[in-house]
Amino acid sequence: MTDVAVGGMKSAWQVALQQYDRAADKLNLGPAVREVLRYPKREVTVHFPVQLDDGSSRVFTGYRVWHNLARGPAKGGMRFHPESDLDEIRALAMLMTWKCGVVGIPYGGAKGGVDVDPRLLSRNELEHLTRRFASEIAILIGPERDIPAPDLGTDAQIMAWIMDTISMHSGHSVTASVTGKPVDVGGSEGRQEAAGRGVTYLSLEALKYLHIEDETPTVAVQGFGKVGASTARLLTEAGLRVVAVSDSRGGVYNSKGLDLEALLEHRQVRGGVSGFKKAEDVNNEELLALPVTVLLPAASENQITQANADRVQARLVTEAANAAVTPEADRVLHDRGVVLVPDILANAGGVIASYFEWVQDLQAFFWEEEEVNTKLHHIITRAFYDVLHTSVNKRVDMRTAAYVIAVQRVANATTVRGIYP
Numbered sequence: 001m002t003d004v005a006v007g008g009m010k011s012a013w014q015v016a017l018q019q020y021d022r023a024a025d026k027l028n029l030g031p032a033v034r035e036v037l038r039y040p041k042r043e044v045t046v047h048f049p050v051q052l053d054d055g056s057s058r059v060f061t062g063y064r065v066w067h068n069l070a071r072g073p074a075k076g077g078m079r080f081h082p083e084s085d086l087d088e089i090r091a092l093a094m095l096m097t098w099k100c101g102v103v104g105i106p107y108g109g110a111k112g113g114v115d116v117d118p119r120l121l122s123r124n125e126l127e128h129l130t131r132r133f134a135s136e137i138a139i140l141i142g143p144e145r146d147i148p149a150p151d152l153g154t155d156a157q158i159m160a161w162i163m164d165t166i167s168m169h170s171g172h173s174v175t176a177s178v179t180g181k182p183v184d185v186g187g188s189e190g191r192q193e194a195a196g197r198g199v200t201y202l203s204l205e206a207l208k209y210l211h212i213e214d215e216t217p218t219v220a221v222q223g224f225g226k227v228g229a230s231t232a233r234l235l236t237e238a239g240l241r242v243v244a245v246s247d248s249r250g251g252v253y254n255s256k257g258l259d260l261e262a263l264l265e266h267r268q269v270r271g272g273v274s275g276f277k278k279a280e281d282v283n284n285e286e287l288l289a290l291p292v293t294v295l296l297p298a299a300s301e302n303q304i305t306q307a308n309a310d311r312v313q314a315r316l317v318t319e320a321a322n323a324a325v326t327p328e329a330d331r332v333l334h335d336r337g338v339v340l341v342p343d344i345l346a347n348a349g350g351v352i353a354s355y356f357e358w359v360q361d362l363q364a365f366f367w368e369e370e371e372v373n374t375k376l377h378h379i380i381t382r383a384f385y386d387v388l389h390t391s392v393n394k395r396v397d398m399r400t401a402a403y404v405i406a407v408q409r410v411a412n413a414t415t416v417r418g419i420y421p
């Protein structure tokens, strides 16, 4: 594990350690447990061949990392992304440990991925790749050990293929081995939109805290994918005005508000949001600097940095994408009075609903969507106020407060299990 910055940019793992160290300092953690939490418990790298449609074959590389399992089995997304590497997956596994800790659900943190651009594969190739990868890491996966979920570049279908592969290895259906599956094979009602629903609940709660609920708050969403699109719709339903959205090809802006249904149709035809007639095109840098009430980075890591944080005009940033805001940008936003709801709290709706899905699969007893949403609202709102109170009492920003709560819970579990003094 390198601690050396490449080309002046901190690696994802360095950033994760920096966030952790800040919380460990605040908590005055003992040296033994402090060191244990600085390392992932297990890292698996696999290289596996996949036969392509033209008869040739190609070797792909995949990873699965467990960070800390003191509070329960490993839980975390599986991403198919061309820039996935071990450093990033390791950082995201640690983030999952804190995410489960801060919202108080009984899991440890994990993450996995394959270094691949899924858009370049046919459906047949994607299924072969998924099944082969699942076989390679099958020794790790299972309801009591490690439960993957969708992430960047993966979806419910891919989860169904993983579940089916694990079930074939076991000789019976093991529906609780993955979450984010289709409802037809043991998925949960409400899971698909849960991350966006959590982002929505917390954005509304934070606006209440900021006492700006009487205006019509405006919203810009960077990343119009699973999380960004559902959050945009839910916030519109809640009475906010979504004025800008973007995807990897560019964005669109209309200060009077976007017609999201028409925009989704446009994207269906054009493959992206750019060129939408009822709005002007903006690039991603311009979108981040728009005069809006709420900014939702819902795309990928390192989008708000020291270089652009001083241009953010929003009063609230809800960090829907993992690690979208760098530690340096955190400081700039905090100094400028911009409230940040940090990733481990903001997007925890996905893992909370995954927890519900796992519980339902284990009990073979399924809930109505309303029950899922009500329980999600309860857990994530309680966590928000835990973080807010810690932030006020300890006079730290919301990210540090979230980390302080999460790290303390994981350190307690690690220590009380008696493994480390």
Ligand code: NAD
Residues within 6 Å of the ligand: 150, 151, 152, 153, 195, 222, 223, 224, 225, 226, 227, 228, 246, 247, 248, 249, 284, 298, 299, 300, 301, 320, 321, 322, 347, 348, 350, 351
């Ligand atoms: P997704 O693949 O469905 O959507 C990502 C979107 O971001 C796409 O529209 C893509 O075009 C866009 N994008 C990529 N790079 C961009 C850039 N530089 N500028 C603007 N747009 C860009 O992924 P998702 O599931 O919505 O995940 C988004 C983020 O939320 C990720 O960080 C993921 O880890 C996190 N997250 C997702 C879930 C979930 O349940 N899906 C849960 C928790 C956290």
